[in-house]
Amino acid sequence: MELRHLEYFLMLSKELHFTKAAEKLGISQPTLSHQIKMLEKEIGYSLFNRVGKRVELTKVGEIVQQETLNIRDSIQSMSSQITALSKVEIGELKIAVLPGEITDLVSTLCIQFNQLYPNIKVIIETTDQVEKSVLQNKADFGIDFQLNPNDLLEVTKLYDEEFYLISNEKSDTQNISFSSALDGPLILFPSIHQCRKLLNKTSCEIGKPFEPIVETSSIRSILNLVRNGVGRSIVSRTLYEFYETEDLFFQHIDKPSLNRAVYLVMKRNCFINYAAREYIKLLVSEIEKLHFHIEKEAIDSLHSVVL
Structure with missing residues (x-):
């Protein structure tokens, strides 16, 4: 099961019309029909009852719809948390x-x-x-x-x-x-x-x-x-x-x-999170501002790798 199958399913469950759903997804109607059939085959149950050009959710379709919405919300929440973490909006240093x-x-x-x-x-x-x-x-x-x-x-x-x-x-x-x-x-x-x-x-x-x-x-x-x-x-x-x-x-x-000598110690080949990088920037900036005797090559290397 792929996320795009669930994306197609959610759009069709919203529009309840293959042509309209396909247009909003930017794919052809036959492609949408094929993808929905693949999803139904994988789940083992029909998700829609076809009534002419319109469709309606089956009982299983209603269950899948709710769980898919939960999955979408979880993905959005995960993405938001990762974005926040990368911008030091949450977390710890x-x-x-x-x-x-x-x-x-x-x-x-x-x-x-x-x-x-x-x-x-x-x-x-x-x-x-x-x-x-x-x-x-x-x-x-x-x-x-x-x-x-x-x-x-x-x-x-x-x-x-x-x-x-x-x-x-x-x-x-x-x-x-x-x-x-x-x-x-x-x-x-x-x-x-x-x-x-x-x-x-x-x-x-x-x-x-x-x-x-x-x-x-x-x-x-x-x-x-x-x-x-x-x-x-x-x-x-x-x-x-x-x-x-x-x-x-x-x-x-x-x-x-x-x-x-004062040394900065990090784990080799380890991801340095945004919070750590920003703090190290402040530290290096303060050292340079106070005109300490710095190792220029080391600081240049730190700038290229970390900062």
């Missing part, structure tokens, strides 16, 4: 990110995304296993810093970022050594954050332990505490750029410098 400051970046972009697509539900999964979430289809894509080689993943380096020492007092120098940055009271993220893990690792490498005076997961709290002179902090450029920091001052950290 799932993003996997590492615990810490990158969550602030993702969450901040959600404000703009929600303004553009208010009916899309955004789920941000904070996890130490971003790659696993992507591979298990728990996330449409992920944002990660440290990656293990995996042939099942499509990984794009978005940008390199450095870390700043920030304070409420302007310094005479633009740069400061990592060892000197650890001197004095520090306000930092807890050890679970990726930024703090990098600080802890680097301090161990140079043999200079440190103990923050305040630990908090809130970037706003960190900025306010620094603003009020409680201490200094070390934050990624991402966070420094994304929040109101015009009244604060920063120094580049060197000897050694603190840098990390």
Whole structure:
């Protein structure tokens, strides 16, 4: 049974006249008669009683008519839902990110995304296993810093970022050594954050332990505490750029410098839905606007494949 047979049947059940139904369908009357006979043969019952040039539905025809109308409605509903999904009118977007400051970046972009697509539900999964979430289809894509080689993943380096020492007092120098940055009271993220893990690792490498005076997961709290002179902090450029920091001052950290790469992680050869593509567009646009050190070839490739 083909959908066109049901389409012909519905038109004939509406017009109850072979010639008129054939004209509206754009086919010949003999063709319509043949197609209806094929449908009746497949069902095993007559669907119409022929009364001269006019026809009337049989009892079986009435049943088929109702069920065919149900089928048509279901197809229309399916088509509407697929169209809506493709235009991000419904559905959800799932993003996997590492615990810490990158969550602030993702969450901040959600404000703009929600303004553009208010009916899309955004789920941000904070996890130490971003790659696993992507591979298990728990996330449409992920944002990660440290990656293990995996042939099942499509990984794009978005940008390199450095870390700043920030304070409420302007310094005479633009740069400061990592060892000197650890001197004095520090306000930092807890050890679970990726930024703090990098600080802890680097301090161990140079043999200079440190103990923050305040630990908090809130970037706003960190900025306010620094603003009020409680201490200094070390934050990624991402966070420094994304929040109101015009009244604060920063120094580049060197000897050694603190840098990390930020990666976009997707499942290889997997369909990237419209919602994910639109969010990634916002992310890339924001990165380019802030003039981060980006991998041009990688971004160009991302534009051609995803965006």
